[in-house]
Amino acid sequence: xxxxxxxxxxxxxxxxxxxxxxxxxxxxxxxxxxxxxxxxxxxxxxxxxxxxxxxxxxxxxxxxxxxxxxxxxxxxxxxxxxxxxxxxxxxxxxxxxxxxxxxxxxxxxxxxxxxxxxxxxxxxxxxxxxxxxxxxxxxxxxxxxxxxxxxxxxxxxxxxxxxxxxxxxxxxxxxxxxxxxxxx
Numbered sequence: 001x002x003x004x005x006x007x008x009x010x011x012x013x014x015x016x017x018x019x020x021x022x023x024x025x026x027x028x029x030x031x032x033x034x035x036x037x038x039x040x041x042x043x044x045x046x047x048x049x050x051x052x053x054x055x056x057x058x059x060x061x062x063x064x065x066x067x068x069x070x071x072x073x074x075x076x077x078x079x080x081x082x083x084x085x086x087x088x089x090x091x092x093x094x095x096x097x098x099x100x101x102x103x104x105x106x107x108x109x110x111x112x113x114x115x116x117x118x119x120x121x122x123x124x125x126x127x128x129x130x131x132x133x134x135x136x137x138x139x140x141x142x143x144x145x146x147x148x149x150x151x152x153x154x155x156x157x158x159x160x161x162x163x164x165x166x167x168x169x170x171x172x173x174x175x176x177x178x179x180x181x182x183x184x
Contacts, residue, residue, distance in 0.1 A: 056085035139173035
């Protein structure tokens with residue numbers, strides 16, 4: 001009794017396989033193309049930064065720029081520097097940050113504190129610098145830079161002296177970098 005049931009199940013399986021093959025080939029022996037309708041990936045827009053460009057530029061104001069922009073891009077957005085600008089006062093290749101003020105001074109003019117090109121702006125912020133930026137400091141290698149990044153992750157630095165009190169740099173290295181770093 002089991003044998004006839006097994007034979008019928010076998011015949012049914014073969015019949016299903018034949019019908020499936022006929023359907024896939026369209027019944028005329030030609031294969032049927034199966035097309036998946038996968039939508040094209042959509043590109044997310046680049047994040048924007050907002051910067052304030054002031055000083056000796058054609059059109060001072062607030063500008064929205066791509067997150068990968070440099071100071072030169074902000075200057076171009078503001079119509080370029082005027083003829084009275086101190087051309088060597090800014091590092092035009094420096095990357096910009098959201099909320100940054102970029103001030104183009106005239107010869108002999110002091111850059112306002114906190115603006116791109118000011119003494120404070122030239123310092124590396126140990127709370128926001130990348131490991132690569134930290135490695136550019138004298139006496140800071142990849143291991144120390146990674147330790148600084150890990151340490152600030154749990155508790156940002158309140159003062160630059162925290163680098164030494166947390167045991168991240170030696171007194172000698174701290175003396176070398178003291179004037180090159182800041183906390184913002």
